[in-house]
Amino acid sequence: MQHTRYEGRKFEETTIEFKPIFQGKIISLQVDTVRLPNGGTSTREIVKHPGAVAVLALTEDGRMLVVEQYRKALEKSQVEIPAGKLDSGEDPMDAARRELEEETGYQCGSIRLLHSFYTSPGFADEIVHLYLAENLTKGEVNPDEDEFLEIEAITLEEAQRYMAEWRISDAKTITAVYAWQVYQLTGRI
Structure with missing residues:
Protein backbone atom coordinates (compact mmCIF):
# COMPACT_ATOMS: atom_id res chain seq x y z
CA MET A 1 0.00 0.00 0.00
CA HIS A 49 15.43 18.89 15.95
CA PRO A 50 17.21 16.90 13.19
CA GLY A 51 14.93 13.88 13.65
CA ALA A 52 15.59 10.50 15.17
CA VAL A 53 15.22 6.76 14.72
CA ALA A 54 14.02 4.05 17.08
CA VAL A 55 14.27 0.29 16.67
CA LEU A 56 11.90 -2.45 17.77
CA ALA A 57 14.48 -5.25 17.66
CA LEU A 58 13.07 -8.75 18.15
CA THR A 59 15.25 -11.76 18.94
CA GLU A 60 14.69 -15.26 17.57
CA ASP A 61 13.34 -16.38 20.96
CA GLY A 62 10.64 -13.68 20.96
CA ARG A 63 12.20 -10.99 23.13
CA MET A 64 12.62 -7.25 22.57
CA LEU A 65 16.02 -5.60 22.98
CA VAL A 66 16.01 -2.60 25.30
CA VAL A 67 18.62 -0.43 26.92
CA GLU A 68 18.46 1.20 30.32
CA GLN A 69 20.11 4.58 30.67
CA TYR A 70 19.90 7.69 32.81
CA ARG A 71 17.82 10.51 31.37
CA LYS A 72 18.86 13.81 32.94
CA ALA A 73 15.72 15.65 31.82
CA LEU A 74 13.67 13.16 33.88
CA GLU A 75 16.25 12.74 36.67
CA LYS A 76 15.85 8.95 36.46
CA SER A 77 16.87 5.87 34.54
CA GLN A 78 14.60 4.71 31.72
CA VAL A 79 14.23 1.44 29.84
CA GLU A 80 13.90 2.25 26.13
CA ILE A 81 14.25 0.67 22.74
CA PRO A 82 17.52 1.52 20.94
CA ALA A 83 17.26 4.99 19.42
CA GLY A 84 19.21 8.05 18.45
CA LYS A 85 19.26 11.23 16.42
CA LEU A 86 19.85 11.43 12.72
CA ASP A 87 23.19 12.80 11.58
CA SER A 88 23.05 15.52 8.92
CA GLY A 89 21.93 14.00 5.60
CA GLU A 90 21.80 10.46 7.05
CA ASP A 91 19.27 7.98 5.67
CA PRO A 92 16.91 6.97 8.53
CA MET A 93 17.23 3.24 7.79
CA ASP A 94 21.04 3.49 7.91
CA ALA A 95 20.73 5.41 11.19
CA ALA A 96 18.45 2.71 12.63
CA ARG A 97 20.98 0.01 11.77
CA ARG A 98 23.78 2.15 13.24
CA GLU A 99 21.95 2.88 16.51
CA LEU A 100 20.96 -0.77 16.96
CA GLU A 101 24.56 -1.89 16.59
CA GLU A 102 26.08 0.93 18.66
CA GLU A 103 23.71 0.52 21.60
CA THR A 104 23.15 -3.25 21.65
CA GLY A 105 25.93 -4.78 19.57
CA TYR A 106 23.35 -6.49 17.34
CA GLN A 107 23.11 -6.33 13.56
CA CYS A 108 19.87 -7.13 11.79
CA GLY A 109 19.26 -9.32 8.78
CA SER A 110 15.99 -7.56 8.01
CA ILE A 111 14.68 -4.11 8.83
CA ARG A 112 11.60 -2.18 7.78
CA LEU A 113 9.92 1.08 8.61
CA LEU A 114 6.82 0.68 10.75
CA HIS A 115 5.83 4.33 10.97
CA SER A 116 7.12 7.85 11.49
CA PHE A 117 5.60 10.22 14.02
CA TYR A 118 6.09 13.65 15.56
CA THR A 119 6.92 13.63 19.27
CA SER A 120 5.48 16.99 20.39
CA PRO A 121 4.02 18.95 17.45
CA GLY A 122 2.75 21.73 19.71
CA PHE A 123 6.30 23.08 20.11
CA ALA A 124 8.82 20.82 18.31
CA ASP A 125 9.42 19.52 14.79
CA GLU A 126 11.17 16.29 15.93
CA ILE A 127 10.13 13.28 13.87
CA VAL A 128 10.93 9.72 14.93
CA HIS A 129 11.16 6.90 12.40
CA LEU A 130 10.27 3.58 14.09
CA TYR A 131 11.77 0.44 12.53
CA LEU A 132 11.23 -3.28 13.07
CA ALA A 133 14.52 -5.22 13.06
CA GLU A 134 14.62 -9.02 12.97
CA ASN A 135 17.06 -11.85 12.17
CA LEU A 136 19.52 -10.44 14.67
CA THR A 137 23.20 -11.35 14.98
CA LYS A 138 25.19 -10.52 18.12
CA GLY A 139 28.26 -8.33 17.70
CA GLU A 140 30.17 -5.72 19.71
CA VAL A 141 28.51 -2.93 21.68
CA ASN A 142 29.94 0.49 20.76
CA PRO A 143 28.03 3.27 22.56
CA ASP A 144 28.90 6.94 22.23
CA GLU A 145 31.54 8.04 24.74
CA ASP A 146 28.92 9.82 26.87
CA GLU A 147 26.42 6.93 26.80
CA PHE A 148 26.22 4.47 29.69
CA LEU A 149 23.82 1.63 28.90
CA GLU A 150 22.67 -1.72 30.19
CA ILE A 151 21.20 -4.04 27.55
CA GLU A 152 18.36 -6.44 28.25
CA ALA A 153 16.17 -8.74 26.15
CA ILE A 154 12.67 -8.72 27.64
CA THR A 155 9.40 -10.54 27.04
CA LEU A 156 6.16 -8.78 26.19
CA GLU A 157 4.92 -9.46 29.72
CA GLU A 158 8.07 -7.88 31.18
CA ALA A 159 7.62 -4.85 28.88
CA GLN A 160 4.04 -4.43 30.09
CA ARG A 161 5.18 -4.71 33.72
CA TYR A 162 7.92 -2.11 33.09
CA MET A 163 5.26 0.21 31.66
CA ALA A 164 3.07 -0.25 34.75
CA GLU A 165 6.10 0.50 36.94
CA TRP A 166 7.05 3.57 34.82
CA ARG A 167 10.44 2.02 33.97
CA ILE A 168 9.21 2.32 30.38
CA SER A 169 7.43 5.66 30.03
CA ASP A 170 8.58 7.23 26.75
CA ALA A 171 6.32 7.42 23.71
CA LYS A 172 8.60 5.62 21.23
CA THR A 173 9.03 2.56 23.47
CA ILE A 174 5.35 2.42 24.45
CA THR A 175 4.43 2.64 20.75
CA ALA A 176 6.88 -0.17 19.99
CA VAL A 177 5.45 -2.36 22.76
CA TYR A 178 1.91 -1.94 21.42
CA ALA A 179 3.09 -2.65 17.86
CA TRP A 180 4.87 -5.77 19.15
CA GLN A 181 1.69 -6.90 20.92
CA VAL A 182 -0.29 -6.56 17.69
CA TYR A 183 2.47 -8.43 15.86
CA GLN A 184 2.30 -11.32 18.34
CA LEU A 185 -1.49 -11.48 18.12
CA THR A 186 -1.88 -11.17 14.37
CA GLY A 187 1.51 -11.87 12.77
CA ARG A 188 1.33 -8.44 11.12
CA ILE A 189 2.14 -4.86 11.98
Missing part, protein backbone atom coordinates in the same frame (compact mmCIF):
# COMPACT_ATOMS: atom_id res chain seq x y z
CA GLN A 2 1.42 3.39 -1.04
CA HIS A 3 1.14 6.17 1.56
CA THR A 4 1.19 9.87 0.73
CA ARG A 5 1.94 12.47 3.35
CA TYR A 6 -0.93 14.84 4.17
CA GLU A 7 0.21 18.43 3.65
CA GLY A 8 -2.66 20.12 5.48
CA ARG A 9 -2.79 23.90 5.23
CA LYS A 10 -6.07 24.44 7.07
CA PHE A 11 -5.64 27.14 9.73
CA GLU A 12 -2.13 27.95 8.42
CA GLU A 13 -0.11 30.51 10.36
CA THR A 14 2.25 32.77 8.39
CA THR A 15 5.60 33.68 9.96
CA ILE A 16 6.06 37.45 10.22
CA GLU A 17 9.26 37.42 12.26
CA PHE A 18 11.78 34.72 13.18
CA LYS A 19 14.03 35.19 16.22
CA PRO A 20 16.75 32.58 16.94
CA ILE A 21 17.24 32.09 20.71
CA PHE A 22 19.62 29.15 21.13
CA GLN A 23 21.69 26.87 18.88
CA GLY A 24 22.88 23.70 20.59
CA LYS A 25 24.57 20.48 19.56
CA ILE A 26 21.22 18.69 19.08
CA ILE A 27 18.43 21.26 19.19
CA SER A 28 17.80 24.90 18.47
CA LEU A 29 15.12 27.18 19.87
CA GLN A 30 13.41 29.99 18.02
CA VAL A 31 10.50 32.32 18.67
CA ASP A 32 8.31 33.08 15.68
CA THR A 33 5.76 35.87 15.47
CA VAL A 34 2.91 34.58 13.33
CA ARG A 35 -0.18 35.91 11.60
CA LEU A 36 -3.18 33.84 12.64
CA PRO A 37 -5.97 32.73 10.27
CA ASN A 38 -8.23 35.44 11.74
CA GLY A 39 -5.66 38.18 11.02
CA GLY A 40 -4.39 38.50 14.58
CA THR A 41 -0.83 37.80 15.68
CA SER A 42 0.76 35.53 18.25
CA THR A 43 4.15 34.08 19.17
CA ARG A 44 5.29 30.46 18.89
CA GLU A 45 8.27 29.00 20.75
CA ILE A 46 9.66 26.27 18.50
CA VAL A 47 12.28 23.59 19.13
CA LYS A 48 14.02 22.44 15.94
Whole structure:
Protein backbone atom coordinates (compact mmCIF):
# COMPACT_ATOMS: atom_id res chain seq x y z
CA MET A 1 0.00 0.00 0.00
CA GLN A 2 1.42 3.39 -1.04
CA HIS A 3 1.14 6.17 1.56
CA THR A 4 1.19 9.87 0.73
CA ARG A 5 1.94 12.47 3.35
CA TYR A 6 -0.93 14.84 4.17
CA GLU A 7 0.21 18.43 3.65
CA GLY A 8 -2.66 20.12 5.48
CA ARG A 9 -2.79 23.90 5.23
CA LYS A 10 -6.07 24.44 7.07
CA PHE A 11 -5.64 27.14 9.73
CA GLU A 12 -2.13 27.95 8.42
CA GLU A 13 -0.11 30.51 10.36
CA THR A 14 2.25 32.77 8.39
CA THR A 15 5.60 33.68 9.96
CA ILE A 16 6.06 37.45 10.22
CA GLU A 17 9.26 37.42 12.26
CA PHE A 18 11.78 34.72 13.18
CA LYS A 19 14.03 35.19 16.22
CA PRO A 20 16.75 32.58 16.94
CA ILE A 21 17.24 32.09 20.71
CA PHE A 22 19.62 29.15 21.13
CA GLN A 23 21.69 26.87 18.88
CA GLY A 24 22.88 23.70 20.59
CA LYS A 25 24.57 20.48 19.56
CA ILE A 26 21.22 18.69 19.08
CA ILE A 27 18.43 21.26 19.19
CA SER A 28 17.80 24.90 18.47
CA LEU A 29 15.12 27.18 19.87
CA GLN A 30 13.41 29.99 18.02
CA VAL A 31 10.50 32.32 18.67
CA ASP A 32 8.31 33.08 15.68
CA THR A 33 5.76 35.87 15.47
CA VAL A 34 2.91 34.58 13.33
CA ARG A 35 -0.18 35.91 11.60
CA LEU A 36 -3.18 33.84 12.64
CA PRO A 37 -5.97 32.73 10.27
CA ASN A 38 -8.23 35.44 11.74
CA GLY A 39 -5.66 38.18 11.02
CA GLY A 40 -4.39 38.50 14.58
CA THR A 41 -0.83 37.80 15.68
CA SER A 42 0.76 35.53 18.25
CA THR A 43 4.15 34.08 19.17
CA ARG A 44 5.29 30.46 18.89
CA GLU A 45 8.27 29.00 20.75
CA ILE A 46 9.66 26.27 18.50
CA VAL A 47 12.28 23.59 19.13
CA LYS A 48 14.02 22.44 15.94
CA HIS A 49 15.43 18.89 15.95
CA PRO A 50 17.21 16.90 13.19
CA GLY A 51 14.93 13.88 13.65
CA ALA A 52 15.59 10.50 15.17
CA VAL A 53 15.22 6.76 14.72
CA ALA A 54 14.02 4.05 17.08
CA VAL A 55 14.27 0.29 16.67
CA LEU A 56 11.90 -2.45 17.77
CA ALA A 57 14.48 -5.25 17.66
CA LEU A 58 13.07 -8.75 18.15
CA THR A 59 15.25 -11.76 18.94
CA GLU A 60 14.69 -15.26 17.57
CA ASP A 61 13.34 -16.38 20.96
CA GLY A 62 10.64 -13.68 20.96
CA ARG A 63 12.20 -10.99 23.13
CA MET A 64 12.62 -7.25 22.57
CA LEU A 65 16.02 -5.60 22.98
CA VAL A 66 16.01 -2.60 25.30
CA VAL A 67 18.62 -0.43 26.92
CA GLU A 68 18.46 1.20 30.32
CA GLN A 69 20.11 4.58 30.67
CA TYR A 70 19.90 7.69 32.81
CA ARG A 71 17.82 10.51 31.37
CA LYS A 72 18.86 13.81 32.94
CA ALA A 73 15.72 15.65 31.82
CA LEU A 74 13.67 13.16 33.88
CA GLU A 75 16.25 12.74 36.67
CA LYS A 76 15.85 8.95 36.46
CA SER A 77 16.87 5.87 34.54
CA GLN A 78 14.60 4.71 31.72
CA VAL A 79 14.23 1.44 29.84
CA GLU A 80 13.90 2.25 26.13
CA ILE A 81 14.25 0.67 22.74
CA PRO A 82 17.52 1.52 20.94
CA ALA A 83 17.26 4.99 19.42
CA GLY A 84 19.21 8.05 18.45
CA LYS A 85 19.26 11.23 16.42
CA LEU A 86 19.85 11.43 12.72
CA ASP A 87 23.19 12.80 11.58
CA SER A 88 23.05 15.52 8.92
CA GLY A 89 21.93 14.00 5.60
CA GLU A 90 21.80 10.46 7.05
CA ASP A 91 19.27 7.98 5.67
CA PRO A 92 16.91 6.97 8.53
CA MET A 93 17.23 3.24 7.79
CA ASP A 94 21.04 3.49 7.91
CA ALA A 95 20.73 5.41 11.19
CA ALA A 96 18.45 2.71 12.63
CA ARG A 97 20.98 0.01 11.77
CA ARG A 98 23.78 2.15 13.24
CA GLU A 99 21.95 2.88 16.51
CA LEU A 100 20.96 -0.77 16.96
CA GLU A 101 24.56 -1.89 16.59
CA GLU A 102 26.08 0.93 18.66
CA GLU A 103 23.71 0.52 21.60
CA THR A 104 23.15 -3.25 21.65
CA GLY A 105 25.93 -4.78 19.57
CA TYR A 106 23.35 -6.49 17.34
CA GLN A 107 23.11 -6.33 13.56
CA CYS A 108 19.87 -7.13 11.79
CA GLY A 109 19.26 -9.32 8.78
CA SER A 110 15.99 -7.56 8.01
CA ILE A 111 14.68 -4.11 8.83
CA ARG A 112 11.60 -2.18 7.78
CA LEU A 113 9.92 1.08 8.61
CA LEU A 114 6.82 0.68 10.75
CA HIS A 115 5.83 4.33 10.97
CA SER A 116 7.12 7.85 11.49
CA PHE A 117 5.60 10.22 14.02
CA TYR A 118 6.09 13.65 15.56
CA THR A 119 6.92 13.63 19.27
CA SER A 120 5.48 16.99 20.39
CA PRO A 121 4.02 18.95 17.45
CA GLY A 122 2.75 21.73 19.71
CA PHE A 123 6.30 23.08 20.11
CA ALA A 124 8.82 20.82 18.31
CA ASP A 125 9.42 19.52 14.79
CA GLU A 126 11.17 16.29 15.93
CA ILE A 127 10.13 13.28 13.87
CA VAL A 128 10.93 9.72 14.93
CA HIS A 129 11.16 6.90 12.40
CA LEU A 130 10.27 3.58 14.09
CA TYR A 131 11.77 0.44 12.53
CA LEU A 132 11.23 -3.28 13.07
CA ALA A 133 14.52 -5.22 13.06
CA GLU A 134 14.62 -9.02 12.97
CA ASN A 135 17.06 -11.85 12.17
CA LEU A 136 19.52 -10.44 14.67
CA THR A 137 23.20 -11.35 14.98
CA LYS A 138 25.19 -10.52 18.12
CA GLY A 139 28.26 -8.33 17.70
CA GLU A 140 30.17 -5.72 19.71
CA VAL A 141 28.51 -2.93 21.68
CA ASN A 142 29.94 0.49 20.76
CA PRO A 143 28.03 3.27 22.56
CA ASP A 144 28.90 6.94 22.23
CA GLU A 145 31.54 8.04 24.74
CA ASP A 146 28.92 9.82 26.87
CA GLU A 147 26.42 6.93 26.80
CA PHE A 148 26.22 4.47 29.69
CA LEU A 149 23.82 1.63 28.90
CA GLU A 150 22.67 -1.72 30.19
CA ILE A 151 21.20 -4.04 27.55
CA GLU A 152 18.36 -6.44 28.25
CA ALA A 153 16.17 -8.74 26.15
CA ILE A 154 12.67 -8.72 27.64
CA THR A 155 9.40 -10.54 27.04
CA LEU A 156 6.16 -8.78 26.19
CA GLU A 157 4.92 -9.46 29.72
CA GLU A 158 8.07 -7.88 31.18
CA ALA A 159 7.62 -4.85 28.88
CA GLN A 160 4.04 -4.43 30.09
CA ARG A 161 5.18 -4.71 33.72
CA TYR A 162 7.92 -2.11 33.09
CA MET A 163 5.26 0.21 31.66
CA ALA A 164 3.07 -0.25 34.75
CA GLU A 165 6.10 0.50 36.94
CA TRP A 166 7.05 3.57 34.82
CA ARG A 167 10.44 2.02 33.97
CA ILE A 168 9.21 2.32 30.38
CA SER A 169 7.43 5.66 30.03
CA ASP A 170 8.58 7.23 26.75
CA ALA A 171 6.32 7.42 23.71
CA LYS A 172 8.60 5.62 21.23
CA THR A 173 9.03 2.56 23.47
CA ILE A 174 5.35 2.42 24.45
CA THR A 175 4.43 2.64 20.75
CA ALA A 176 6.88 -0.17 19.99
CA VAL A 177 5.45 -2.36 22.76
CA TYR A 178 1.91 -1.94 21.42
CA ALA A 179 3.09 -2.65 17.86
CA TRP A 180 4.87 -5.77 19.15
CA GLN A 181 1.69 -6.90 20.92
CA VAL A 182 -0.29 -6.56 17.69
CA TYR A 183 2.47 -8.43 15.86
CA GLN A 184 2.30 -11.32 18.34
CA LEU A 185 -1.49 -11.48 18.12
CA THR A 186 -1.88 -11.17 14.37
CA GLY A 187 1.51 -11.87 12.77
CA ARG A 188 1.33 -8.44 11.12
CA ILE A 189 2.14 -4.86 11.98
